[in-house]
Amino acid sequence: MTRRRFIADEISEDRAALVGEHAGHLVRVLRARVGQDFDIATGDIVRRGRITSVADDRVDFELGEEVSGRFLAEITLALAIFKFDRMEWAIEKCTELGVSRIVPVIARRTDSHLAGASVKRVERWQRIARQASEQSRRVAPPEIAAPIKLREALNFQAALRIVLAELGERTRLRDAVQPRIAHDGIVLAVGPEGGWTKDELQSFQQAGWIPASLGNTILRAETAAIAAVALVASALDSL
Numbered sequence: 001m002t003r004r005r006f007i008a009d010e011i012s013e014d015r016a017a018l019v020g021e022h023a024g025h026l027v028r029v030l031r032a033r034v035g036q037d038f039d040i041a042t043g044d045i046v047r048r049g050r051i052t053s054v055a056d057d058r059v060d061f062e063l064g065e066e067v068s069g070r071f072l073a074e075i076t077l078a079l080a081i082f083k084f085d086r087m088e089w090a091i092e093k094c095t096e097l098g099v100s101r102i103v104p105v106i107a108r109r110t111d112s113h114l115a116g117a118s119v120k121r122v123e124r125w126q127r128i129a130r131q132a133s134e135q136s137r138r139v140a141p142p143e144i145a146a147p148i149k150l151r152e153a154l155n156f157q158a159a160l161r162i163v164l165a166e167l168g169e170r171t172r173l174r175d176a177v178q179p180r181i182a183h184d185g186i187v188l189a190v191g192p193e194g195g196w197t198k199d200e201l202q203s204f205q206q207a208g209w210i211p212a213s214l215g216n217t218i219l220r221a222e223t224a225a226i227a228a229v230a231l232v233a234s235a236l237d238s239l
C-alpha cells in the first residue's frame, strides 16, 4: 500500500513533527487522526511514521522502520530568471523529475524587475519544491539556492557542465551526456526568455562548459529546463 509522504519539519531520534501551515494541510485537508501511518522523510532516509498527537498547527509522529527510497543522480539546474509563474512551473516539474539543486541566475537579458524581486521569491520556490517532492515521493526536496549573477555560475564545479544554447555550434544534449562522467555530478544552464547573449555563451565556453542543443525548434525556457532534466535523469537511470 502506498502511504502519503511528508518531509519532516522537526526530527529527534524516533520522533518527528510537521508544524505550521505544513501541518495544517494534513490536519484540515487530509483529516489526520492519531494512529494513522505515513512515510516521513527525515533528511536522507524515509521511515514509517505513526501519528501520536494532532493539533491545529502541529502533528507528531513516532518513527518506525526505514522505507526504501530511489537513487537520484546529482543534477544541478542553473536557471536564468524569467517570468515567475512559468519559472515556478519549471521548478515544480524539475523537482518531480529528480533535480538535486536549482540555482536562479541573473543573466544579461533577465528582466531587472524580476531580478530584484527574485530574492524575496526564494521561500515560495522552496515551498513549491517541497510540495512537489512530497507529491512525487522524493526522499528529500531539491535545494533552492539564492539568486546569483552569471559570473558566479560560470565557476560552478561539477564533472560535467552543459549550457543549453538554442543557436550556434552545439552538440545534441543526448550526445553530450556521458553517464560515466555525469554520475559524479552534472550542471545544466538554461537561458532567459531572450536567450543568452553571444558574450555570455563565449564566457561559458571559455570556462569549459559544453554548449548543447535540444533540437532545431526554439523552446520556451521552462520547456527547455524540463526537457533537459528529463533527458539527463533518464540517461543517468534515476527516472
Ligand code: SAM
Binding pocket: 163, 164, 165, 166, 167, 189, 190, 191, 192, 193, 194, 195, 196, 212, 213, 214, 215, 216, 217, 218, 219, 220, 221, 224
Ligand atoms: N532567444 C531565443 C529566441 O527568442 O530566439 C529564445 C531563448 S529560449 C526561449 C530560452 C532558453 O531556452 C535558451 O537560452 C536556451 O537555454 C534554451 N533553449 C531553447 N530552445 C533550445 C534548443 N532548441 N536547444 C537548446 N537550448 C534551448
